Amino acid sequence: MASLKMAMALLLLFSPAALGQGGQLFLNVYVDGTPGKALVVGNVDDISGLAFLNDSEKIYEDNGQIYAVCDSLVKKDGNGWRLSFPAGGYYDEYHAVFFVSGGFAFQEINCTKGLEILSSAHNDSIVLDVQGFGLTDPAVHFSYAAS
Amino acid sequence: MGRFGRRILMIDICRRVLCIGLASLLFIGLSGMSLAEPNEDQNMGEPREVICPQDGEMMPPQNAGFPMGVPVEVLFNGHGFAILGNESHILRLKVEAIMPLEPCQIRGLLASNKSLEEIRDDIRAKEGEKTNRGSMILDRSIYPLINIVVSASGNNSTALKADLADLGRLSAANDSAILGSISMIISPSDGGMIGKGELRIEQGPRAATYSLLLDMEPPRNGQKKMMIMMRR
Numbered sequence: 001m002a003s004l005k006m007a008m009a010l011l012l013l014f015s016p017a018a019l020g021q022g023g024q025l026f027l028n029v030y031v032d033g034t035p036g037k038a039l040v041v042g043n044v045d046d047i048s049g050l051a052f053l054n055d056s057e058k059i060y061e062d063n064g065q066i067y068a069v070c071d072s073l074v075k076k077d078g079n080g081w082r083l084s085f086p087a088g089g090y091y092d093e094y095h096a097v098f099f100v101s102g103g104f105a106f107q108e109i110n111c112t113k114g115l116e117i118l119s120s121a122h123n124d125s126i127v128l129d130v131q132g133f134g135l136t137d138p139a140v141h142f143s144y145a146a147s
Numbered sequence: 148m149g150r151f152g153r154r155i156l157m158i159d160i161c162r163r164v165l166c167i168g169l170a171s172l173l174f175i176g177l178s179g180m181s182l183a184e185p186n187e188d189q190n191m192g193e194p195r196e197v198i199c200p201q202d203g204e205m206m207p208p209q210n211a212g213f214p215m216g217v218p219v220e221v222l223f224n225g226h227g228f229a230i231l232g233n234e235s236h237i238l239r240l241k242v243e244a245i246m247p248l249e250p251c252q253i254r255g256l257l258a259s260n261k262s263l264e265e266i267r268d269d270i271r272a273k274e275g276e277k278t279n280r281g282s283m284i285l286d287r288s289i290y291p292l293i294n295i296v297v298s299a300s301g302n303n304s305t306a307l308k309a310d311l312a313d314l315g316r317l318s319a320a321n322d323s324a325i326l327g328s329i330s331m332i333i334s335p336s337d338g339g340m341i342g343k344g345e346l347r348i349e350q351g352p353r354a355a356t357y358s359l360l361l362d363m364e365p366p367r368n369g370q371k372k373m374m375i376m377m378r379r
Contacts, residue, residue: 026218026243030253039257041217041270057263065219067267069257093224095241099215099250118289122215125250131282131289133226133239 022092022134023049027066029073029085031100036074036081041067049089080107080145090136098128098140105147112138214278216245217270222279222297223307223333225342225361229285240329240342240361242281242295242307246273281309283329285346285353290326304334311348326350333363340365 027042040053043064047053058068074083081104085096094115104126111117115132130140223242228235248270256266281292292309300306311326331344342361348354 026221028217030250030257032254032257037257039253039266041253043218043220059263059267067263067270069263069266095218099253101250101254116284116287116289118291123249123251127215127250129282129289129291131239131284 022090024093025087025091026093026095027097029083029096029098031074031083031098032102036071036076038070038073038083039068040070040073046089049087051086051088077143078145080104080143082141082143084139084141086137086139088137090134091132091138092134094130094132094135094138096130096140098130098142099125100144101125103147104144107143107145109140109142111140114138115140214245214247214280215249216247216273216278216280218243218245218280219274219277220244223281223342223363225333225340225363227342227359227361229346229357229359231355231357236286236357237284238346238359238361239284240281241283242279242292242297242309244277245280246270247276247278248273283311283346285348288353292329293325300332300334302334304332307331307333307342307344313350327354329359331359331361339363 023045025042025044027040027044030039030041032038040056040058044050044066045064047058047060047066052070052072053066053068055072056068056070058066060066060068073085074081076082083098083100085098087094101124103124106119106126106128109117109119109128111130112132112135114135115130115138118129120127120129126144128140128142132138221241221243223240225240227238229238230236256269261269279295279297281295283290283292290311293312295307295309298306308328308330310328313324313326327346327348327350329344329346331342333340333342335341340363342359342363344359346357346359348357
């Protein structure tokens with residue numbers, strides 16, 4: 001009971017309302033395996049931190065919903081491909097899910113410290129679920145190749 | 148204010164600073180206790196054969212377990228603690244509404260000659276079939292949530308129940324695909340929303356029944372007028 005009371009006090013002391021809010025990013029990134037074209041769909045408070053969108057065709061609605069087709073996220077890397085997904089700025093909440101279709105397997109995954117990852121395979125796609133909180137300039141990099 | 152008054156004020160300020168400092172130290176201590184290595188037990192189940200439509204044709208989702216789709220709205224978002232005896236573990240919980248779309252459906256859309264507006268409209272066409280997707284992070288491990296049930300619980304409260312999934316085993320329709328469950332009541336409290344309940348983990352190193360206390364944020368998003376920006 002004492003632990004619960006202490007936790008309640010800490011919860012109120014360190015609530016987002018007390019600490020101030022940052023931006024939020026909830027995006028799905030769908031990669032079409034070999035050509036390296038990606039569809040970015042989801043919701044983000046501010047797209048100015050997503051520099052790769054500058055050269056991308058995109059639709060950004062004022063409720064934060066975004067749809068974009070990007071060619072610059074994925075590069076050829078040896079026998080496989082490498083995806084780099086940098087996001088500039090401070091994010092109170094960050095949740096990006098990457099889907100790569102076409103019978104691939106992850107080779108290497110590197111994320112900014114503080115990002116937690118969960119990888120899985122689903123219907124001929126590999127999936128990387130990345131979540132984090134209170135992060136500055138979070139970035140996700142991973143390589144994949146034919147399995 | 149007299150000399151005595153200033154002294155009282157100084158003592159009061161010192162007490163407040165001391166309290167905040169102690170609370171911070173306690174918080175760091177509690178966090179330190181519950182820090183763990185990233186989950187190395189990544190589930191890399193074998194990909195299953197599936198026939199994907201060509202030319203952007205839409206088809207129903209293939210997986211009845213953990214839903215795949217495009218996030219449209221965060222329904223519940225909370226952070227706080229899972230408490231086990233004298234231990235406190237940092238816990239985050241999120242449930243979002245998604246438009247159900249399989250990756251292979253998106254692949255079909257990308258491979259088609261459709262414009263981005265057409266792709267968006269195809270995705271939006273699924274909005275009527277919205278479903279829920281959720282996840283929980285305990286310490287530094289992500290647990291996907293399945294079988295999410297949200298119901299009214301009286302007094303402006305909401306009941307939230309879900310199972311914790313093991314994604315790798317889920318794809319194999321294995322009985323042990325469910326690692327545990329979470330149930331909580333989200334209620335108004337001091338102008339905010341507090342979630343209280345129970346987390347049961349039945350497998351793995353964290354197996355135990357925890358008490359939950361979460362600070363819940365209000366739902367985000369909402370449809371407003373649309374602004375379209377097209378480049379290139």
